[in-house]
Amino acid sequence: MYEKHILICAGTGCISSGALDVEEALIEELKKHNLQDKVRIIMSGCHGFCEKGPLFIVYPEDIFYCEVTAEDMPELVEEYLVKGNIVERLLYKDPTTDKRVISHEEIPFYSKQMRLVLRNCGVIDPENIDEYIIRGGYSGMKKALEMEPIEVVNAVKSSGLRGRGGAGFPTGMKWEFAYRSQNDKKYMVCNADEGDPGAFMDRSVLEGDPHAVLEGLVIGGRAIGSDEAYIYVRAEYPLAIKRLRTAIAQAEEYGLLGKNIFNSGIDFKINIKEGAGAFVCGEETALLASIEGERGLPRPRPPFPAVKGLWGKPTCINNVETLANVPLILRKGADWYSSIGTEGSKGTKIFALTGKINNTGLCEVPMGISLREIVYDIGGGIRNGKKYKAVQIGGPSGGCIPEELLDLPIDFDSLTAKGAMMGSGGMVVMDEETCMVDLARYFLSFTQNESCGKCTPCREGTKRMLEILLRITQGKGEPEDIPRLEKLAVSVKDSSLCGLGQTAPNPVLTTLRYFRDEYEAHIFDRRCPAGQCKDLLTYYIDAELCIGCRACIKACPAEAITGEKKEPHVIDEAKCISCGACFDKCKKDAVKTK
Amino acid sequence: MCECHETAAKVEESFEYDRLESLLQGFLGKKGAMVPILQAIQSEFGYLPRPAMEYTAKRLRIPVSRIFGVATFYAQFHLHPRGKYIVRVCRGTACHVRGVSKVADRMQELLGVGVGQTTEDLKFTYEEVACIGACGLAPVMMINDKTYGKLTTDKVKGILKDY
Numbered sequence A: 001m002y003e004k005h006i007l008i009c010a011g012t013g014c015i016s017s018g019a020l021d022v023e024e025a026l027i028e029e030l031k032k033h034n035l036q037d038k039v040r041i042i043m044s045g046c047h048g049f050c051e052k053g054p055l056f057i058v059y060p061e062d063i064f065y066c067e068v069t070a071e072d073m074p075e076l077v078e079e080y081l082v083k084g085n086i087v088e089r090l091l092y093k094d095p096t097t098d099k100r101v102i103s104h105e106e107i108p109f110y111s112k113q114m115r116l117v118l119r120n121c122g123v124i125d126p127e128n129i130d131e132y133i134i135r136g137g138y139s140g141m142k143k144a145l146e147m148e149p150i151e152v153v154n155a156v157k158s159s160g161l162r163g164r165g166g167a168g169f170p171t172g173m174k175w176e177f178a179y180r181s182q183n184d185k186k187y188m189v190c191n192a193d194e195g196d197p198g199a200f201m202d203r204s205v206l207e208g209d210p211h212a213v214l215e216g217l218v219i220g221g222r223a224i225g226s227d228e229a230y231i232y233v234r235a236e237y238p239l240a241i242k243r244l245r246t247a248i249a250q251a252e253e254y255g256l257l258g259k260n261i262f263n264s265g266i267d268f269k270i271n272i273k274e275g276a277g278a279f280v281c282g283e284e285t286a287l288l289a290s291i292e293g294e295r296g297l298p299r300p301r302p303p304f305p306a307v308k309g310l311w312g313k314p315t316c317i318n319n320v321e322t323l324a325n326v327p328l329i330l331r332k333g334a335d336w337y338s339s340i341g342t343e344g345s346k347g348t349k350i351f352a353l354t355g356k357i358n359n360t361g362l363c364e365v366p367m368g369i370s371l372r373e374i375v376y377d378i379g380g381g382i383r384n385g386k387k388y389k390a391v392q393i394g395g396p397s398g399g400c401i402p403e404e405l406l407d408l409p410i411d412f413d414s415l416t417a418k419g420a421m422m423g424s425g426g427m428v429v430m431d432e433e434t435c436m437v438d439l440a441r442y443f444l445s446f447t448q449n450e451s452c453g454k455c456t457p458c459r460e461g462t463k464r465m466l467e468i469l470l471r472i473t474q475g476k477g478e479p480e481d482i483p484r485l486e487k488l489a490v491s492v493k494d495s496s497l498c499g500l501g502q503t504a505p506n507p508v509l510t511t512l513r514y515f516r517d518e519y520e521a522h523i524f525d526r527r528c529p530a531g532q533c534k535d536l537l538t539y540y541i542d543a544e545l546c547i548g549c550r551a552c553i554k555a556c557p558a559e560a561i562t563g564e565k566k567e568p569h570v571i572d573e574a575k576c577i578s579c580g581a582c583f584d585k586c587k588k589d590a591v592k593t594k
Numbered sequence B: 001m002c003e004c005h006e007t008a009a010k011v012e013e014s015f016e017y018d019r020l021e022s023l024l025q026g027f028l029g030k031k032g033a034m035v036p037i038l039q040a041i042q043s044e045f046g047y048l049p050r051p052a053m054e055y056t057a058k059r060l061r062i063p064v065s066r067i068f069g070v071a072t073f074y075a076q077f078h079l080h081p082r083g084k085y086i087v088r089v090c091r092g093t094a095c096h097v098r099g100v101s102k103v104a105d106r107m108q109e110l111l112g113v114g115v116g117q118t119t120e121d122l123k124f125t126y127e128e129v130a131c132i133g134a135c136g137l138a139p140v141m142m143i144n145d146k147t148y149g150k151l152t153t154d155k156v157k158g159i160l161k162d163y
């Protein structure tokens, strides 16, 4: 019997912060103290609080240590596991009160969340099916197999669940279309392509709770009458792929997948397909082409995949997070589910909170929560005491939400009304030092690059828009550029073949709507108010503030800075390449831009 | 001729068709196998050598242009040999907002190559990707399978020293 369980977060974030070294050192220390049979180490999925990783939680006491390193292990084992003294310095410190807290429930990052889909993430060992089952896993599937298909469809319909992959299409309705399609073969497809740069919700669910997605797929299969599914995962997620393979093998061994599940006479097979790196393959028709082994080009709809999908058969495509919601709906009932959230958007949503925010990581919140609560309560506010400028939500298809809309409730319809969209759930926070024109340029260069080239408005339109934006950020903007951008944006939106082109102009349109003055400053005053656009910047050193520490001289790759020790330094404008290395390095904020 | 062309020439001159054939055996007759086949070829040879694509086309009885079309569509596939270490700098949104461009500039300067290029000694290939999924630690890069987070321009040099 184990006396203690130690959960070490083995999500991608914590692994890059050194979680595996921590594990190794811990094993070593446990052996030294002969504790290896008393303490069980569980390498869990993502806990969400990536900022403070690696995370290290001890049960049954529920003690939350963060930012632990391999070097901390001797002390932690000796002091805590042997002597029973909590190691204060490794506890989370609340930045507002400066107090150390013991349990994760006392940390505002967690206490404001409602972790339903993420309930198992970071709690169970994702490579052990028993832990999933003990926590109620596969009971929703069991129920579904005892119900008639149309009853399953109706349960999901009345839960109000809407797709989490971007568009927010009602899941029950999608299932009903596929259910009504007559065919001897139908497919379920899980979209795990997660192409939105800056988002990692689906990855964390797959890595931390893979069985929930499998269970969702079987339930979907029962509803629409399908016996085979594909999970389309990006190849950039090797850990997710590995955990899915393990999960499928375990479920097959337990008779929860494969032939005659639960003696119900129903078969279900799940295959994994690795994506190969193309954003457009997240679009459902392109995704199907890619599974078929072709170039991932979208095609016009109708016919919708529910009628004619994979290899011409009726197919239902759902996002990872959507599917992970499904087992809960079956288990706890549609009424329970629809009691959470707002009128038009039920349940919770997972967001990847990143950018200039204190607590980066993953959070799951009930629909309808305000942006302010997410940014300030969960996210802990803006980094380095800077000022909030905007949140970019919905990735390359989404838009920017300015300060005056911070109290906007986050749900599908409110976001769309403001020109943004829920998208997959990436939420990138920006402060006064982010240039909104440069951000629009960034997104456009992304979509332009990822445009598959099949339809002209998207292929050519995004290119022309990008040229204009580039010119503006280089200080060569023309007064007519703003109306030109607006006109092009509308044409691309209206006439593109697939969602990629139809939404590509959104980042430009919302920044024009809420941050027009920044565009004007670039064009008319040849100035970048955020101090980001290289071509519009000249760096200089404020002689009053400079203490002559030579840090900038060492940092400068162009040898453009000169000066004696303890004397103010100077930048030679002719040599300066505006790389900003000196600006980053200076501890006294003496390097300025004009 | 640079070394990467030399390597390519070497691989392609004495191309080991047996190795390819035994690899293809696992896929023949399966539907939707083109992408997995190319993935397998790439993991076997490190890139997609031209003779491999030509031979595969023959075996699958499809025009080589179709294989080429698929190979050039996806970012994952490479038509030229790559370095021993693949440096992938993230250009995702979170990393962009936290100033990855400066890190990317510095990296290219240190390696002396641009995006998609390989150093002459075939040691490093420099690439940019759309998101590594470790956005909480932005700016982020990977060298082969190891992820480095919270990067700054002056950390880069030290990291490269380890290779």
Ligand SMILES: Cc1cc2nc3c(=O)[nH]c(=O)nc-3n(C[C@H](O)[C@H](O)[C@H](O)COP(=O)(O)O)c2cc1C
Residues within 6 Å of the ligand: A162, A163, A164, A165, A166, A167, A168, A169, A171, A174, A191, A192, A193, A194, A195, A196, A279, A280, A281, A282, A283, A284, A285, A317, A318, A319, A320, A322, A323, A424, A498, A499, A500
């Ligand atoms: C360009 C583009 C990229 C997309 N990328 C994704 C993606 O990465 N993941 C995803 O689940 N849906 C993505 N979608 C949405 C899918 O087309 C589809 O609507 C979704 O997978 C349906 O699942 P849901 O109903 O469960 O949301 C994308 C759409 C477009 C137009």
Ligand code: FES
Residues within 6 Å of the ligand: A197, A198, A199, B090, B091, B092, B093, B094, B095, B096, B130, B131, B132, B133, B134, B135, B136, B138, B139, B140
């Ligand atoms: S944006 Fe860089 S890791 Fe996601």
